[in-house]
Amino acid sequence: MFNSQDAHYMARALELAKRGRFTVSPNPAVGCVIVRHDKIVGEGYHRQAGGPHAEVFALRQAGAAAKGATAYVTLEPCSHYGRTPPCAQALIDAGVSRVVAASVDANPQVSGRGLAMLREAGIMAEAGLMAAESDAINRGFMHRMRTGLPFVTVKLASSLDGRTALANGQSKWITGSAARRDVQRHRALSCAILSGADTVLVDNASLNVRWAELPESVQASYDEVRTADNAGELASLQVSQPLRQPLRVIIDTRNRLTPHLALFSVPGPILLLRGQVTGGFNANVEECVLPCTPLGQLDLPELMAELGRRQINHLWVEAGARLGGALLEATLIDELVLYQAPKLMGSTARGLFDIPERVAMSQITRLEWQDCRQVGEDIKLTARVKN
Amino acid sequence: MFNSQDAHYMARALELAKRGRFTVSPNPAVGCVIVRHDKIVGEGYHRQAGGPHAEVFALRQAGAAAKGATAYVTLEPCSHYGRTPPCAQALIDAGVSRVVAASVDANPQVSGRGLAMLREAGIMAEAGLMAAESDAINRGFMHRMRTGLPFVTVKLASSLDGRTALANGQSKWITGSAARRDVQRHRALSCAILSGADTVLVDNASLNVRWAELPESVQASYDEVRTADNAGELASLQVSQPLRQPLRVIIDTRNRLTPHLALFSVPGPILLLRGQVTGGFNANVEECVLPCTPLGQLDLPELMAELGRRQINHLWVEAGARLGGALLEATLIDELVLYQAPKLMGSTARGLFDIPERVAMSQITRLEWQDCRQVGEDIKLTARVKN
Numbered sequence: 001m002f003n004s005q006d007a008h009y010m011a012r013a014l015e016l017a018k019r020g021r022f023t024v025s026p027n028p029a030v031g032c033v034i035v036r037h038d039k040i041v042g043e044g045y046h047r048q049a050g051g052p053h054a055e056v057f058a059l060r061q062a063g064a065a066a067k068g069a070t071a072y073v074t075l076e077p078c079s080h081y082g083r084t085p086p087c088a089q090a091l092i093d094a095g096v097s098r099v100v101a102a103s104v105d106a107n108p109q110v111s112g113r114g115l116a117m118l119r120e121a122g123i124m125a126e127a128g129l130m131a132a133e134s135d136a137i138n139r140g141f142m143h144r145m146r147t148g149l150p151f152v153t154v155k156l157a158s159s160l161d162g163r164t165a166l167a168n169g170q171s172k173w174i175t176g177s178a179a180r181r182d183v184q185r186h187r188a189l190s191c192a193i194l195s196g197a198d199t200v201l202v203d204n205a206s207l208n209v210r211w212a213e214l215p216e217s218v219q220a221s222y223d224e225v226r227t228a229d230n231a232g233e234l235a236s237l238q239v240s241q242p243l244r245q246p247l248r249v250i251i252d253t254r255n256r257l258t259p260h261l262a263l264f265s266v267p268g269p270i271l272l273l274r275g276q277v278t279g280g281f282n283a284n285v286e287e288c289v290l291p292c293t294p295l296g297q298l299d300l301p302e303l304m305a306e307l308g309r310r311q312i313n314h315l316w317v318e319a320g321a322r323l324g325g326a327l328l329e330a331t332l333i334d335e336l337v338l339y340q341a342p343k344l345m346g347s348t349a350r351g352l353f354d355i356p357e358r359v360a361m362s363q364i365t366r367l368e369w370q371d372c373r374q375v376g377e378d379i380k381l382t383a384r385v386k387n
Numbered sequence: 388m389f390n391s392q393d394a395h396y397m398a399r400a401l402e403l404a405k406r407g408r409f410t411v412s413p414n415p416a417v418g419c420v421i422v423r424h425d426k427i428v429g430e431g432y433h434r435q436a437g438g439p440h441a442e443v444f445a446l447r448q449a450g451a452a453a454k455g456a457t458a459y460v461t462l463e464p465c466s467h468y469g470r471t472p473p474c475a476q477a478l479i480d481a482g483v484s485r486v487v488a489a490s491v492d493a494n495p496q497v498s499g500r501g502l503a504m505l506r507e508a509g510i511m512a513e514a515g516l517m518a519a520e521s522d523a524i525n526r527g528f529m530h531r532m533r534t535g536l537p538f539v540t541v542k543l544a545s546s547l548d549g550r551t552a553l554a555n556g557q558s559k560w561i562t563g564s565a566a567r568r569d570v571q572r573h574r575a576l577s578c579a580i581l582s583g584a585d586t587v588l589v590d591n592a593s594l595n596v597r598w599a600e601l602p603e604s605v606q607a608s609y610d611e612v613r614t615a616d617n618a619g620e621l622a623s624l625q626v627s628q629p630l631r632q633p634l635r636v637i638i639d640t641r642n643r644l645t646p647h648l649a650l651f652s653v654p655g656p657i658l659l660l661r662g663q664v665t666g667g668f669n670a671n672v673e674e675c676v677l678p679c680t681p682l683g684q685l686d687l688p689e690l691m692a693e694l695g696r697r698q699i700n701h702l703w704v705e706a707g708a709r710l711g712g713a714l715l716e717a718t719l720i721d722e723l724v725l726y727q728a729p730k731l732m733g734s735t736a737r738g739l740f741d742i743p744e745r746v747a748m749s750q751i752t753r754l755e756w757q758d759c760r761q762v763g764e765d766i767k768l769t770a771r772v773k774n
Binding site: 158159160161162163166167168170171172173174321325328336338340342343344345346347348349350351352353354355356357358359360361364365366367368369372373374377379381383 | 545546547548549550553554555557558559560561708712715723725727729730731732733734735736737738739740741742743744745746747748751752753754755756759760761764766768770
């Protein structure tokens with residue numbers, strides 16, 4: 001059973017967890033608060049895969065005060081030796097008397113084991129407090145643990161009448177600068193960005209995260225992670241880069257991309273899905289040949305499985321109507337983010353999703369609204385796809 | 388100069404004004420509050436053209452207490468003999484010492500005259516307090532007074548990808564029942580509804596206001612107007628109908644509509660814009676032949692001028708992509724209301740506006756967001772057109 005004090009401290013732990021969201025991939029974002037005699041004696045959050053877990057930061061800050069304390073942690077403490085020792089053991093060793101977790105680990109192979117280890121050591125261990133909030137912060141990670149696939153968000157930008165470009169291809173700019181900054185934030189939150197050769201060629205797009213275009217709040221998150229010296233652990237963090245660049249995944253089955261494009265001139269890893277491997281790219285570019293369908297299209301379910309294997313939790317897709325339509329047809333889209341500009345382009349302009357014609361209303365794709373807000377001069381609509 | 392007490396009473400007068408919005412056409416909605424020694428002694432609002440004005444109701448309720456009082460009125464009191472004697476004179480006769488108006492009359496021929504008449508009688512008369520709110524309540528009336536034309540709102544319903552129907556024409560139902568009830572409210576607020584023969588034929592649409600489908604708040608407004616006995620004036624109101632039906636204006640230049648359609652079987656006036664007058668319709672139907680363009684299309688600016696002459700303040704358009712596109716091309720749309728369903732129909736489905744192809748982004752129509760909200764399962768976006 002949880003009381004209102006529990007909720008208060010868990011809310012703080014969730015706040016801490018969120019600070020790691022931009023750097024923690026492919027790990028989940030986790031926050032921890034240690035409370036003794038109704039006073040916070042230690043806090044921490046997970047910053048980077050390979051670095052200390054949230055519990056370690058919090059326990060080090062608490063020191064001897066952890067004895068008899070309650071630990072609030074947004075994800076069930078780990079029970080296995082990975083790149084770091086198990087946090088459940090660290091909590092036991094520190095002598096905490098109670099552990100409250102928000103989510104249990106979504107990985108069915110470890111789910112509940114951390115709690116069990118704590119209980120075996122005589123610690124009162126409960127989970128489920130504000131689990132929805134914690135799951136939302138790590139929905140990509142949770143989704144991949146459950147399904148083996150990334151959580152896929154398709155980003156679209158259109159006029160109010162659902163058009164992405166004029167018939168002649170012109171589209172700069174449909175949406176305003178605030179929407180484009182918001183896209184930068186989504187890119188920074190994602191593990192990988194998927195796009196097609198068309199998009200890269202038409203706009204000579206870099207598809208990277210650009211410091212100067214990030215909202216200030218995101219810049220502040222990066223700064224905090226880079227400069228925080230929580231319990232003297234800074235040296236172990238090795239957050240030396242100003243940004244974590246998501247993996248850029250580009251479908252180029254017709255081998256149309258050449259090394260001189262802007263895409264290849266900015267830092268960050270690139271996975272190039274090609275018809276054949278040609279070489280000639282920088283060391284940050286991996287060429288890869290994946291199976292195709294009998295019609296010569298990339299096998300998209302196979303692509304998603306491969307990205308899952310590569311620990312991509314959250315995939316952000318910026319693509320045209322053809323790739324978007326193919327993903328929709330393959331029921332691979334989990335979520336849509338549509339920036340709608342206060343403009344009308346008319347029925348001759350290009351549409352959002354190229355999919356085969358539906359002949360009955362019962363066949364159309366259903367969505368579920370998640371959010372609707374103004375972003376600068378545009379409206380941002382977020383919806384989940386009911387696959 | 389206005390103080391916070393003035394704002395308080397004017398807010399009440401605006402609240403009263405709104406009660407008349409569903410029945411007052413083609414007059415503006417007006418509310419009046421009479422205050423003496425910081426106490427409301429009389430209230431009223433205008434219910435129906437030909438019935439007493441707001442000031443008359445309020446003065447009758449106030450009786451002798453009006454002497455030395457302040458009258459708050461949302462629109463400058465009238466100074467001319469119309470169907471009722473001038474309210475400025477009534478305020479003078481009652482002995483009020485101060486009049487505070489929100490809007491001045493938008494009709495340039497009478498604007499300021501009511502205030503002038505009051506000042507000549509030694510009454511302190513000021514205008515402009517919360518004028519934006521009052522103008523918003525009567526934006527159709529204000530627009531017609533300024534331009535001679537109705538304020539034109541085009542209603543659209545589409546999927547998230549901007550599609551109104553499948554390629555084969557199927558569209559029932561894109562939006563949910565809450566959106567359809569909201570449309571009933573908009574119809575009830577409008578002076579006339581414009582549509583085309585296609586819409587009438589495809590859906591056998593009635594395009595009327597239906598009591599059972601109105602939101603409860605609108606039903607309550609009608610009930611209030613019908614049953615209120617403010618200062619014993621009920622008998623003079625003659626609000627006997629349960630509803631005021633807006634004029635239905637149907638473009639049927641190819642004379643395709645026949646008298647057996649549902650449109651003609653429900654009460655309320657109809658203006659049928661035909662290629663030629665054939666007769667054979669009920670008495671509530673007026674056939675009318677308006678000028679056409681050289682291409683045989685109805686001259687839409689001429690139609691709007693005609694509707695202005697017929698005192699249509701606010702025109703609500705429910706039409707397909709062709710009429711919508713033609714109105715857009717003619718820069719006759721003031722506002723769009725788009726109900727967006729959480730659905731995707733794909734690029735083969737029908738678009739929102741059939742307009743000639745744009746070849747540069749600088750040519751596309753710009754809008755200004757007014758509102759964005761969830762209505763049942765759909766999102767309702769309201770935008771003004773920057774013509």
